[in-house]
Amino acid sequence: MSGRSDAIAGRRSEAATGAVKTGAADVAAGDPDTTGRAAVPRDRFWWLIAALVLAVVVLFGVSLLVGPAALGLGESLEALFTGRGDAAVLVMQEIRLPRAILGAMIGATLGLSGAVLQGYLRNPLAEPGLIGVSGSASLGAVLAIYTGLSAQFALALPLMALGGALVAVMAVQAMAGRGGSITLILAGIAVSAFASALTSLALNLSPNPFAALEIVFWMLGSLADRSMVHVQLAAPFMVAGWIMLGSLGRALDALSVGDDTAASMGVNVLRVRNLAVVGTAASVGAATAVAGAIGFVGLVVPHILRPLVGARPSRLLLASALGGAAMLLAADVAVRLVAPDKDLKLGVLTSLVGAPFFLWLIYRTRRNLV
Amino acid sequence: MTCLTLEDLSxxxxxTQVLSGLDLTVGAGELVGLIGPNGAGKSTLIRAMMGLIPARGRCLLGGDPVASLRPGERxxxxxxxxxxxxIGWPVTVERIVALGRDVYRKAGRALSxxxxxxIESAIAHMDIAALRHRPATDLSGGERARVLIARALAQDTPLMLADEPTAGLDPAHQISLMSMLAxxxxxxxxVVASLxxxxxxxxxxxxxxxxDRGRIVADGAPEAVLTPEVLARVYGVKAHLSHHDGGLIVQPLSLIRPASPDSHAAVAGARG
Structure with missing residues (x-):
């Protein structure tokens, strides 16, 4: 697998260097000429992407192979692709495959939206939850559990969570108006705070301790026991969100020198904000609807990858999406390996690992954070 | 040939009415210095010329209203x-300058x-070749200014608007910047530069x-605009004016009246 991926990277980097009419020889010789130098990051970027793709593919495979049902490698793959073997087919196609797909999609969503919001706000502390979508989607889900709707109709929970995300994005957009990034942040904080207050109220008034426990457990975030229906429900919103967010690369590059200068270079700053907000709402809303709130991935992944892409916001998007997918798949494998019988929640693990890691990252880069 | 025409721009x-009824034409080959006291409306005028803020009246760019141009065309x-x-992220200086070329480049295309x-010419003009691989966020204020001006130079447009480009530059780089604009x-x-x-x-x-206070009070050759009377009336300063090597020398020397008598009086009145 690694050989094939290397080959892909090789081809891509050849194409890349060919396009700027330079060769690896210039680089090796330490030619100070720009064309030679420019080839270095370009080359390295595609190597990074190839490595991240490889990581996602490997972790996706591992995710399929790890679980409480003791299935052999051959048995698992046969069940997955041929549909032969009763119990194994059920486990692979109905339990592990949707779990792995959701892990990759949600991780990509968090990584991509984190990179876009950090780029748009020019703030390394921005994360997908900032605009209030995660909190409001959680509130929708909590209301579904609280009212008992989710017990009667399984999809009530994700649908109400999506509704919550929709309400949040409309409120944030209405409050932020035509204003700049500060009004957006403030609107997001206000919406998050209100959603959090209502969530607490639902817990406060919960009819019985079991409902309260279910709410709390759901909010911790997990990919366990999700089905293909969840994938089908979330995928359209996520893909639509990815398209909106992915289209912003060059605009985010231009925005790194300020709103007015970006506008002078033909960037419609208001349109960028709308696409960033709506794209985040669609994709992160869908992610929260099917998996609960999963913290720190959208904050940490762009941070880790930024130095590896020369800090360019446009290049961070693809890298961060892949990095997020890899990180969430790895975390979801870890919850199954660390405590197989305890149902350790994914959101707990990502925060548990993410927060200290983030502290270390701040410690290491505080010089540049100012 | 005229680059830019403003007609009754407000x-x-x-x-607050910041600019009232400005008429101004900037021709090709002109380096127009936009001067005036703090708060006179220089930055607002430049932003309005770009179409970044809504304005009444007409702002024509080579015959086309600026507002009607597509952002990419503008x-x-x-x-x-x-x-x-x-500068938001620690990208290299070279990359910041290259942003100026993005207005011509299709997405995904390599630089031609x-x-x-x-890009090379802009880097050479702004004397930042030595900085080209440094993260732009590590630079001093004056170095950043030169990098951002190089970005605008790389954009290679018939008209350049610069808002206080010389602020924070050392004398050598001030002179080299002005000579480059010239x-x-x-x-x-x-070229229009507020100074x-x-x-x-x-x-x-x-x-x-x-x-001054949102209106054009003088427009012409430096000798015609920078007269002792005008400097006294608009800036409230007394200046030494002389000629050297065929050019005008202006050195403000002392205040004739407090910098802004109206506001001083207003503050005193409010306190009293």
Whole structure:
């Protein structure tokens, strides 16, 4: 697998260097000429992407192979692709495959939206939850559990969570108006705070301790026991969100020198904000609807990858999406390996690992954070 | 040939009328210095010329209303150097300058040989070759200013608007910047630069436009605009004026009256 991926990277980097009419020889010789130098990051970027793709593919495979049902490698793959073997087919196609797909999609969503919001706000502390979508989607889900709707109709929970995300994005957009990034942040904080207050109220008034426990457990975030229906429900919103967010690369590059200068270079700053907000709402809303709130991935992944892409916001998007997918798949494998019988929640693990890691990252880069 | 024509341009920010009824033409080959006291409306005028803020009246760019141009088309006709020297991420200096070429480049395309030549020329003009691989966020204020001006140069437009480009530069780089702007104008482009340094304005600009409280109060050759009477009336300063090597020398010396008598009186009145 690694050989094939290397080959892909090789081809891509050849194409890349060919396009700027330079060769690896210039680089090796330490030619100070720009064309030679420019080839270095370009080359390295595609190597990074190839490595991240490889990581996602490997972790996706591992995710399929790890679980409480003791299935052999051959048995698992046969069940997955041929549909032969009763119990194994059920486990692979109905339990592990949707779990792995959701892990990759949600991780990509968090990584991509984190990179876009950090780029748009020019703030390394921005994360997908900032605009209030995660909190409001959680509130929708909590209301579904609280009212008992989710017990009667399984999809009530994700649908109400999506509704919550929709309400949040409309409120944030209405409050932020035509204003700049500060009004957006403030609107997001206000919406998050209100959603959090209502969530607490639902817990406060919960009819019985079991409902309260279910709410709390759901909010911790997990990919366990999700089905293909969840994938089908979330995928359209996520893909639509990815398209909106992915289209912003060059605009985010231009925005790194300020709103007015970006506008002078033909960037419609208001349109960028709308696409960033709506794209985040669609994709992160869908992610929260099917998996609960999963913290720190959208904050940490762009941070880790930024130095590896020369800090360019446009290049961070693809890298961060892949990095997020890899990180969430790895975390979801870890919850199954660390405590197989305890149902350790994914959101707990990502925060548990993410927060200290983030502290270390701040410690290491505080010089540049100012 | 005219680059830019303003007819009866007025701008209000909130309830404050910042610019009232400006008429101005900037021709190709002109380096227009936009001067005036703090709050006179220089930055607002530049932003209105770009179409960044709504304005009444007409703002024509080579015959077309600026507001009617698509943003991408406008970006190929006007470049802009903002007063704020904001650089958000530690990308390399070279990459910041290359942003100026993005207005010509289709998404996903590599830089063409011409793009590279323009970037190299901008880097050479702003004397930042030694900084090219440094993260732009690590630079001093003056170095950042030169990088951001190089970005606008790389945009290679017939008209450049620069908002206080010389602020924070050392004397050598102030002079080299002004001479570079003058050479852009000599190449047949139009350049408008807001300036606080009257000495630089007098020395390098082909024409000065003096703004005071949102109106143009003088427009013409430096010798015609920078007279003792005008400096006294608008800035409230007494200045030494002389000629050297065929150019005007202006050195403000002392205050004739408090910098802003109206506001002082208002504050005193409010306190009393």
């Amino acid at each position: 701008v209000s920010l909130g309830r 970006a190929r006709r006007i470049s802009y150097v903002a007063q704020e020297r904001e 040989a011409h793009d590279r030549a323009m 050479s852009l104008a000599a190449d047949g482009r139009g 606080h340094d009257l000495g630089l304005a007098a020395r390098w600009c082909t024409r000065l436009v003096l703004l």
